[in-house]
Amino acid sequence: MERGYRKKRLNRQIPEDEIITLENVTKSYSSGAPALNGVNLHIKRGEFVFIVGDSGSGKSTLIKLLLRELTPTEGEITVLGYNLKRIKHRKIPKFRRNLGIVFQDFRLLKDRNVYENVAFAQRIVQTPTREIKRNVPSILATVNLAGKYKNKINQLSGGEQQRVALARALVNKPTILLADEPTGNLDPNNSWEIMKLMEQINENGTTVIVVTHNREIVNAMKKRVITMKKGVIIEDEEEGMYIDED
Amino acid sequence: MRISSFFYTLGQGIKNLGRNKWYTLASIATIGACLFLFGIFYSIVTNFQHVVKTAEEGVSVTVFFNEGVTEEQILAVKSELEKNRPEVREIEYVSADAAWEGFKEEYLGEYADGFTENPLADSANLQIYLKDVSMQPALVTYIESIDVVREVNRSEVTANTLSGLNKLIAYVSAGIIIILLLVSIFLISNTVTMGIAVRKDEINIMKYIGATDFFVRAPFVVEGILIGMIGSAIPLIIVYFVYTHAITYVASKFTMLSSLLNFLPVEVVYKELLPISLAIGIGIGFLGSFATVRKHLHV
Structure with missing residues (x-):
């Protein structure tokens, strides 16, 4: 069985423009049904993908696997050429620098101002100060926050906070932007603003993966939609729609 | 970095x-x-x-010798102890005359003039200071076994x-x-x-x-x-x-x-x-x- 898997993996050449590959990925925790069950998924460079599904459908587990926060119980995950099942602990930071991540709860550093929050991401990957001073204002202009760079985080609205988080995710010029429920805490106007920004980022060549519950947005944007239920992908459609749960 | x-x-x-x-x-x-x-x-x-x-450093053992023991013999004991007993820090030789001078100064003062010769003729002694007071009993036993030694004075209580x-x-x-x-x-x-x-x-x-x-x-x-x-x-x-x-x-x-x-x-x-x-x-x-x-x- 194990041998068969390996043979299959080796036989199949990953196409050059495919940057995320999941083959028969199963993730089970110590108890209960597996969170992911034999998932196959291929995402190409430059795609815009929605992942939808109820809580418990396996979306979060999928995101965690893509971030290499978790490793699969079975199957193979390859992201940007890194085999995430075999990657060494000390190589993980280098891998993650290719990803930009946005969370539902923003996860900003509340004791620092807007500029410092974005610069923080650059400091961590050891960008020279000279470049940080150039990059941060330019990315803040992209998310329409150029005028608020000195504000403390708690002086901002939810939508503004999420834009800071987006700027932080983008400042290191990631290949893939992963957004986990980015509009979950936002009103419709702010949600749309964030989604428009993401679309714009995608048009500039970044692969964007958005996990969401927001039906209107998914249905209006006409992007690829992957629907998950109980750990399996039940639907994967270009220009897909949000499928109602019966 | x-x-x-x-x-x-x-x-x-x-x-x-x-x-x-x-x-x-x-x-x-x-x-x-x-x-x-x-x-x-x-x-x-x-x-x-x-x-x-x-x-501890002030605690010493005083060794007195038999009548007629010469200064050379005492000095021989001194150098022998210095060489073979590692616990010894310092040995001071006090001749009979020095002992008398010290005694005069301390107790008699001007009344000492009446003495014409040294009444402490046989009180030449060695003052031994130790590195470690706890070694005193062993050293005393050893010194008492030397045949020219008359008496060993020690301050056992202090040492212990x-x-x-x-x-x-x-x-x-x-x-x-x-x-x-x-x-x-x-x-x-x-x-x-x-x-x-x-x-x-x-x-x-x-x-x-x-x-x-x-x-x-x-x-x-x-x-x-x-x-x-x-x-x-x-x-x-x-x-x-x-x-x-x-x-x-x-x-x-x-x-x-x-x-x-x-x-x-x-x-x-x-x-x-x-x-x-x-x-x-x-x-x-x-x-x-x-x-x-x-x-x-x-x-």
């Missing part, structure tokens, strides 16, 4: 102190309180040991008391220092855990963005070291002033004791207390932050 990253790390470590004011204060207070007690205790113990040691006291101080000091260290490690690991809990999100974000373990850890370790340094500097300064004032106060209030209580100057105490305290403070700060961050690195 880039120079700019180095300064960033250093700067973050310093800023972290201000960002978590209460955590910082709690940690500094904990380390400070422990090292303050340590400093006070250390000063008392070193002074005690100093007093005991000074007293002193070596016993010295041992007691050593045990008590070791015990109290161990208790202090355990208490401080317990308190510090608690405060560090508290501080890390506050910063868990920050560590988490850093890991998601792609920070190396080293980069995540470095500001916390800088912070820990700074806390350790401040936490040891404050009690060192306080103990310095307390100590100088205490010894001048005691010396002025209890003048009759001044010959017995020979206090060490603060510089001598600090020659060891300063590096030990700094090492303990910085060591605890370093280990506390290093070990606690480690738990949160596997994200």
